[in-house]
Amino acid sequence: MSLLDYFRSSKVSSASLAKERLQILVAHERTSINQPSYLPKLQKELLEVIRKYVNVSEDAISVSFEQDDKQETLELNIVLPDMQAKNS
Amino acid sequence: MSLLDYFRSSKVSSASLAKERLQILVAHERTSINQPSYLPKLQKELLEVIRKYVNVSEDAISVSFEQDDKQETLELNIVLPDMQAKNS
Incomplete structure (x- = not known):
């Protein structure tokens, strides 16, 4: 459950902000680390x-990467601008 | 915590298989659904x-998408082949 705990902790810390956000979690469960x-x-x-x-912008993106012998986890947290649609 | 519950349920159901796997979870917290x-x-x-x-292959990928008024969740579960590195 380490992955869930990890995700939960990041959710809690950002819960007080009323911004739109996009979270991407990539978990790679590995059987070997060769x-x-x-x-x-x-x-x-x-x-x-x-x-x-x-x-x-780069500022709006926070990235964390964690790795142990069983699993790698990449987490991207992106705070979206108020007008989220891309106009360009 | 609905997102976590959702993710947990998928974790549990796949836990018995000793395959390498890649999970991608995309969560979009929305302040409006306009x-x-x-x-x-x-x-x-x-x-x-x-x-x-x-x-x-397509067979190795399962996708689910859920949506409510606060959040959209896209989950990709990919069972990796034993030799995961791409040789081509």
């Missing part, structure tokens, strides 16, 4: 995709 | 990104 993680690279590409749909 | 959701479109693009890193 191969390097691709989550950091994946993160960059995910953000590029997100930016097609919402106007977000 | 605008159409972009998560279904986002889903397609996320899968395209994932496929750059892992060889996965």
Whole structure:
């Protein structure tokens, strides 16, 4: 349940803000750690995709990455601007 | 906590399998529902990104999308092949 605990803690800390937000959680359950993680690279590409749909600055994005022997977790927290639709 | 409950239920049901897996959870907390959701479109693009890193067939991917007045949740569950690195 470590993943859930992790996600919960981030939810609680942001719950008081009445902004729209987008959270992306990527969890990779691994049976071995012989191969390097691709989550950091994946993160960059995910953000590029997100930016097609919402106007977000770097400041509005917080990223955390955690890793243990069983699982890697990438979490992106994005505070959306009040007008979320991308006009450009 | 509905999002956590949702995620937990999917975790439990898959816990007995000793496969590597990748879970992606996208949660969009909305302050209004005046605008159409972009998560279904986002889903397609996320899968395209994932496929750059892992060889996965359509069969290995399960997708669920839930929506209420406060939040939309997109969940992708991907069972990874034993040899997860993409060789092509």
